[in-house]
Structures are given as structure tokens and as C-alpha cells.
Amino acid sequence: MVALNLYVYETTGRAIALGLFMAVRLGSGFVAGLAAGTLLARFTAKAVMLWTNAAQAAVMVLLILAPDGLRKAALMAVSLVVGGCGTLFMVALRSSIPEMVGEERRGWANSLSITGRSLAMVAGFASAGVVVSLVGYTAAFGVDMATFVLCAVTVALLPITGGGGADRGAAAEGRPARRRTPVAFAALAAAPGLGLMVALRGVDAFGSSSHNAALPVYSAGLDASRPAVFVSAFWCLWALGNVAAQQVIQRYAKRTGRSVGALGFGVGTIVMSGAFILAFAGFPLVATRAVALVAGAADGLTEVSYTSHLQTLSAGVRGHAFGLSATFENLGFGVGMVLVAAALDRYSPLTVVGWSHGAAILVALAFLLRLAVLRKGTRPRRGPGFSQS
Template sequence: MKKTLYLYVKAFSDFGSMMDTIVLSSLILQLTNSPYWLSGLLLMGVAGGTASALLSGVLADRYNRRSLMIWSDVLRAVTLLLILVWPTPLVILAVRFVNGLLNSSFQVGFQSEIPRMFGEQRLVAVNSRIARYRSISMVLGFLCGGTFAVLLGYRWVLVLDALSFVISAVVLTGMKWEQSAQSSQSSTGGVRAEAEVKRESFGRNFVEAWGYLRGNSILLIVMLVSLIDTFGSASHNLGFPLLAAFLDPDHQAFVYGSIWGIWGVGNVLMTTIMPRIPKLQERLVPFYLGCTVLMSAGFISTLSSHSLPPVLAFAFLTGIFDAGSVTANGMIVQSVENSIRGRVIGVSTFLGQFGFGLGFLVAPWLVDVVGLTQMVWVLHGIVIVTTLGAIVRYARTVRGRKAGRDLPA
């Protein structure tokens, strides 16, 4: 079975997940008529992902990553179907939390295994395709979720998403790829390191991961920027629906969908261009930092505009740099040694979930205190200042370090 087929299967699974996000949000509002329950639904997913990220990283290094992905898919399908039996607000929140756990374990396992599934030399092309399909799935899922719920009912949307997880598990079961513990730097050392990981305690595994990060200053720079970036991203996730309501109160859903839709077009464009950029894999860190600055500037410009044409124009440009930032970040953490890759990606996932959750606590308060536009300036301004500082630090680190001792510059 061709491994690239799985990219389409995963895109279908992402499409289903986006639809069930829309459907569950609508369902819990119908059941409770309370925005607090809706906020709880969103926070439960983030809380679950945060809770399991570090442990998932250890599991990805200790055990078979394909098995971790398969069982995550199967359990996501089973827990989602529980809502069909008990469609109550508490069950919906519990399912959201558990699936947050399982989503995190799947993503950590998948991201850790991409270099071995598809080859380290194809990281730019494969990650670009994954990001492109994810963007398309997100936009289509957003547009189709409400429509399918009206035409088919929420139960069939949930069944469709559960089916997408089952299909993913079946395809993964039938796929074959080299899973022997090999490192691009030292195959024998990689095998010995992975065997030692399995014999050590979980606590020792965490200590080893922290020691690795402490010795890799550039990777720490990237993770710090990623943490602040996800913190700032809460501003536009909260801000876009508020901006849509301001621009056209009578057609808020259409405007909201249009903003995310044109943002998705920018994503697709960048992920199409990235594999054609010469020697990008050797310049991932400066590419990532530059895209992050431009992305945050784009979100500020989008949410500071007061009519639809400039909003859509800035959203398109923002989507371009957002895709560059997210895709490059994923490739940077995938570039570490295989024996510790799962734990590094687990730490990266934990920081991303934690930053996003913290941002969602701060952003609504800032909207009430200073207003929507100022809130976005504050949160994404922090991202820009932090990233500019990281660029200076990265330049100094590269100049003061001997070539070949760390990640590619």
C-alpha cells in the first residue's frame, strides 16, 4: 500500500473532526442555552491535549508508534459514539476531554514517525502536503458541518467522524514501513538508545528529554516562540467571530466562514510553494521565525480593518505566513534524533496546548477591558516582540557556534 495514500485518509479524518467540532458546539448550546457550557467544551479539548502530551511523547519513544496511532484512532471512534447513547452535556464534555487526550497521543505518534514513514529527505514535501490537506479539511469541515447536521442530523455527522477514525486505523494496520530504530546520524547508537529508553523509568525519560533540550539552544528558541505564538493565537480565534458580527450582524456566519476560507486559500498557496523553495530544509529556523513575525502582523492587520475587502485581503496574506510558520515548526522538531523525537514533540505539543489554553483565558478579559482591536495588538504584539528577540538570539548563537553541532541553521 502506498504510504502517500494515508495522507488522504488523515485529511478525511481531519475533515470529520472539524465537522464534529461544529456539531458538538451547536448541540451543547441547544441542550444548555449557555455560553459557559460552550466555553467548557472548547477548554475540555485543550485540557485533554495538554494533560496527555508529555506522556504521549514518552510512549512514542518507548513503544511502537504505529500501534499508538492505531489504538488512538480506535478509541476516538468508540468514545465519540458514546454521545449517540448518552447525548447529555456532561457526557459531551467528558468525550471532548478524552478525545483531547487521544488526539494528542495520535498527533505525537504521527509527527514522530513521519521521518521514518516517508523518509527524512522528503520532510519538506510531505509536511507541506499534510498542512495543505489539513487546511482544506478545516475549511470544508467548517462549511459542511452545519449543513450536514441540518440535512442528516448530528448523529450521522458523529458516525461519519467515527468511521473516518476506523478507516485510518485499518489503513495504518495495512501499511508497512521501516520501523527499526535507526538514526540519520548513527544507526547502531539509535538502536541502543531506544532499548535504553524502554528500560528506564518514565521519570528518567522526562529528565533525559529536558537535558537534551537544555543542550540545544536553537530548539529551545523555537519552542519558546511556539509557546508565545499559540498564546497569541487565542486572539484571532476569539476575534474572528466578533469581527464578523461587527462587519455584518445579519450574515455573521457567512462572513466568519469567508474569513477562514480565504485564510485557508493562503495556507494552500504557501504549502504548494514551500517544496519549491531551494534548500529550505537547511534554513528552517530563520524561515520559521520570519513567517511567525509576518503572520502576527497579518492577524493584527486583519482584525484592525473595518470593512470586508481589506479583512479578506489581509486574511489571505496571513494564511500564507501562518502555513509557513506552522509547517516549518513541525519540521524543526521532527529533525531531532529518532530515539528522543517523541519526547521532544510531546514537549512541543504540551507547550502549544498550554499556551493556547492560557491565551483563551486572557483574551476574553482583554476584550472587555480594552476592546477587540487592542486585544489583538497586545497578544500578537507580544508574539512579534518575542520572535524579534529570538531572531537576534538565533543570529548570535549561529555566529558563536561551530558548524554542525546543532540543528540545521
């Protein structure tokens, strides 16, 4: 994304093109989230993950080979395909993890996956500037294409025997294969409080848009001559905190045989949002570094707990629930980027981030209250929505 954003600006010469590029990518991801459940009901998760990577590799080849007159069109194609296929891949991966490793190891697998992704993000952000500066955009896009090919090969080797095909299974049992779009909402209704959990995820994405947009502004205010220093250091520390949290979560899962659940998601969201607000409060750099570590650790906790909890849903509705969740996340982040960008012209980064993440804290408190009521009312039994896992 570093190379692509720089390339978009260099090719078009207009900052508004960056906004359009992001809008197309998020819009494509939004639509893909709505369609993900239906695709996973028709095709296996393995097939979806394989072909989404193949499509992303192909569109990178298109960008590399595009002549000067077609580069803008190629960039829009990249934005469209990467946004949609990236969402479909993540939905398919998250929904199929229980089939790959077993229900009892899903928390460990989620944590391991997030650890790898955090480390890859650090490596990608750290190397992007060097690759582009030394060998150019074509080489950077070639590396990107190679990662999609490698991912497709890895997917081909994954031990996924199930996933998808829910409608075909229904037909085999003599039941009508219908209820396409409402299945996701039926999944939320089947698990008490899950709708509020998905809504909190969308509000959390809205808050994330605020600190992503505000970090460059805040960093420029700290050191106008080297604005990238603070941003890079902040995200590296955030990633380290995330990785550290995953190590703790993995050890917890191995020792107890349980995964962090809905409670961890609610508490983690509050801690994470509070940490991001404090990051813009003007504390000394040492304190801000500590805040970045806490934000990363809490972010890692929320990611694992949320993903693990949605994986407790039955296979027939799990893909739909993850797809609807991705739709809410893309919607929250996209709307947030528009509103936050406008607000930063008038208000300080602390004010904008405070309001955005403050909304997430309020919804998280409502979620925890709802969770307490549900647990108190269903203490003798374990329902499908908020089990102890």
C-alpha cells in the same frame, strides 16, 4: 467541532458549558503532551496513532448511543478523549514522518500533510452546518466516527518500521531505561536555541487564541444580521493562503533538496502575527481578504518550518520534544482563551489581538536575534540544533 459545540449548547442550554467543554479538551491535550514522549518510548508510533483513532471512534459511538440522562457525561467523555488522543496522534505522526519518508523528504511530507489538513478543515467547516441542518447531530457524529475509522485503517497501512521503543533499545544495549520526564527538557538542551523556539510556539498559540475569540466579535460589529459571513470567508481565504504556501514550499524542497528551517519559523511568525493584527484594523474588505491570504500563507510556513526543524532531533528524544511542544501549545491557547475572553468585554478586538500577537512578534524577534548569534558563533560547523535544513 462545529456540530459538537452546537450540540453542547443545545443539550445544556448554558454558554458556560461551552467553556467547560473547551477547558476539558485543552486540559486533556495538555496532559497528553506531557505523557506523549513516555508513551512513544514504550510503544511504536504506529500503535499510538492506531489506538488513538480507535478510541476516538469508540467515544463517538458512545455519544451517538447515549440515552438522554447520560448525554452530558458522554459529552465530557468525548471532550476528554478527543483532546488527549488528538494530541497524542499529532505528536506520534510528526515524530515518525522522517522514518516514513526519509530525512531528505520530511519537508515535502510535512507540507503535503498540512495541505491536506487545511483542505479538510475548509471542507469540515463548510459542510458542518449543512449536515447538521439537513440530517441532524447523529448523522454528523456518525460521519465523524467514520473519519476516525478511516484514519485508523490508513495508519495500519503506513510504512512505519521504527518510532518508539527507545527505552527497549536502551535495555537491549545494557543501558538503564530511565530519565522519563526530563528527557524532553534534555532534548531542548541538546539543541541550542530550541527551548526559545518551543516557547515561541506557546506564545504563538496564545496569540492564536486572541484572533479565534475576536473574529466572531469583530464580524458581528461589521454585520450583526449575518455575523457568520465574514468569519467563514476569512477562514476560507486563510486556508487558501496556507495551501498556496505549501505548494511553494514543496517546489522549493523538490528543487533544492532542503527544507525551510528555523529562520523561516521566526520570520513566518512575525509576518503571520502582523497580518492577524491588520485583519482587525478596519481596512476595506478587499484589503482584509488579502491580509487573510497572507496570514494563511505565513501560518503554513511556520508550521512546516517548525515541524521540520524538530524532526532533525534524534529519534530517542524527538517524541519527547514534540510532546513538550504540544503541552506548551495547549497551555498557551487555553490560558489565552480565558484572558482574551475577559479582555474582549472591555477592549476592542484590535486592541486585544494587537497585544496578544504583539507579544508573539517580540518573542520572535528575540528568537531571530538568538538564531543570528548562534549561526555566527558556529559558522564553521553544523550543530544539531540549527542546521541549514
